[in-house]
Amino acid sequence: MEFKCQCKLDMKLETWKGKINHFVDHGGFYEMEVTGRGSSLKVLFGKTDYYHWICIPNYDIGCDMAEWSNHFWNYEKLLGLIGTIDAVTVTEALKTAQYLI
Numbered sequence: 001m002e003f004k005c006q007c008k009l010d011m012k013l014e015t016w017k018g019k020i021n022h023f024v025d026h027g028g029f030y031e032m033e034v035t036g037r038g039s040s041l042k043v044l045f046g047k048t049d050y051y052h053w054i055c056i057p058n059y060d061i062g063c064d065m066a067e068w069s070n071h072f073w074n075y076e077k078l079l080g081l082i083g084t085i086d087a088v089t090v091t092e093a094l095k096t097a098q099y100l101i
Helices: 071-082 084-097
Strands: 002-009 012-025 030-035 039-047 051-055 061-065
Touching: 002 084, 012 039, 012 084, 030 084, 039 071, 051 084, 061 071, 071 084
Parallel strands: none
Antiparallel strands: 002 012, 012 030, 030 039, 039 051, 051 061
């Protein structure tokens, strides 16, 4: 499943395609492989009664998240952990994946 990514880098609007290449429902959490602009990331994500969460083993990180559709909050949360391009790609992948769950 493809999705569009875009952000401002060095005062220029950059646009690229992202893709969810592999998606698995593990019954309590989800796993997907996300690619975009040269990166390939394994992403595990889910929710509890109190919050949404994400783990990205490629970066050895995990954190809480907002609703999957909340681009601003999720982007800001990931930005400090994985960098601009991958933060945008993962955030857009989460927005897209909400339609698979």
